[in-house]
Amino acid sequence: MKKVTNVAVIGGGASGLCAAVELVSNATDKNGIQVTVLEKMTRVGKKLLVTGNGRCNLTNMNAAVSGYRGDTEFAETALKRYTPEKNIEFFNSLGLYTRTEEDGRVYPLSNQASSVLDALRFECERLGVKLVCDYRAVHLKEVSTAFTRKIVVNNRDRFDYVIVAAGGKAAKIHGTDGDSYDLLKMLGHTVTSIAPALVSLNCENFTKSLKGIRSVCGVELVIDGKSEYKNSGEVQFTDYGLSGIPIMQLSRFVSMSPSNDIQIILDLTPDFSEEKLLSYLISRREKDTGLCENMLSGIINKQICITIMKECGIAVNGRVNGLSDEQIKSLCTILKRWKINVKNSRSFDFAQVTAGGLNCSEFNPETMESRLCSGVYCCGEALDVDGDCGGYNLQWAWSSGRTAGKSLAERINNAQNK
Ligand SMILES: Cc1cc2nc3c(=O)[nH]c(=O)nc-3n(C[C@H](O)[C@H](O)[C@H](O)COP(=O)(O)OP(=O)(O)OC[C@H]3O[C@@H](n4cnc5c(N)ncnc54)[C@H](O)[C@@H]3O)c2cc1C
Structure with missing residues (x-):
């Protein structure tokens, strides 16, 4: 029987959905891979719907690394690889077009944040990504035998690879309460001091x-x-x-x-x-x-x-x-x-973003893979990177999510070609 590579994306927000799309799009054998997005809320992308006052300021044409704080040296690789222009092209390829407004802020032509979420959701559906909602990941561990190595979520669900995209600690009402930190601490990762930002x-x-x-x-x-x-x-x-x-x-x-x-x-x-x-x-x-x-x-x-x-x-x-x-x-x-x-x-409840987060030195900036646990990736606000107001944080979510998805696809392609 043909072996299918199973990947879990923990968190169906901006970076997680984007990582899932990029991963399957770049997989050579699309039938040889199953990507499952595990989302705590009743629907994926709830936070995306409220971004930019319901209009979703999805990037900023001026989003250079100088508009970011935290580990900016780490962030630079993904931000330079997936520039605002490249991320707009990505959304164009999903049928979503944009308009640039004052100070370089970019919004969907529809002026509706739901268009951005729909573009990602429909592409996930087209690519066969499974979206599992009402699933809160609370436990993560690596289990190895002489022949297999799996990442096990909640002591039950076994995957070959996991991308942690469960966000930071800001705006709990939209699903983010710091779970990314707890999950990755279980694999030995550390977290810098965190604080509410854009508040x-x-x-x-x-x-x-x-x-x-x-x-x-x-x-x-x-x-x-x-x-x-x-x-x-x-x-x-x-x-x-x-x-x-x-x-x-x-x-x-x-x-x-x-x-x-x-x-x-x-x-x-x-x-x-x-x-x-x-x-x-x-x-x-x-x-x-x-x-x-x-x-x-x-x-x-x-x-x-x-x-x-x-x-x-x-x-x-x-x-x-x-x-x-x-x-x-x-x-x-x-x-x-x-x-x-x-x-x-x-407090965090009123903040748009988290300053601080998972220690970036424990991840590879070229791939977003953990340096402590092979096969585990992380992207988005969970990491110690936060940006200015005006589309910078979603720009980071797309760029880091795409970096994780693309590099994992290349790894799976190489393994399947062996
Ligand atoms: C009100 C508001 C307005 C904003 N407006 C903008 C804007 O216009 N432009 C901009 O650039 N940025 C904006 N931001 C910031 C931006 O939304 C975030 O930085 C971005 O969404 C982070 O992406 P992410 O994928 O890392 O995390 P998120 O988009 O937060 O997604 C994380 C997902 O993981 C899920 N999750 C969490 N824990 C678990 C778990 N244990 N198991 C399973 N799933 C889990 C959550 O429910 C969520 O769906 C705004 C934020 C807020 C709160």
């Missing part, structure tokens, strides 16, 4: 009155008095603190820091230099006989104006033309450098 921040004594307001700001992260990160973009004020893309981008540095002295400094008027702002404020004082609460409505949100007036000790029902030079100066300073004390980042 909002809890701030101290934060005024709830700003909840729901969005404002384009310059943003600086200061830890122990040292400037650690600067960017800009639309900041969202919430009832617990700050959110929005520029805040999420720097959140990994907050959650990774042991310090209690962390501040966000907002430039509420990034379009004005300090001199221009000062002369604007002075000209308002000259012309404006109205109430202070309306003084800045020409340049910032009124509720933010009221909040910072209070921080400067200015009575909002006072008159603009009654402001002293000192009050004008402190208003200018706070508009350009509003210091907000950060308590911490929100």
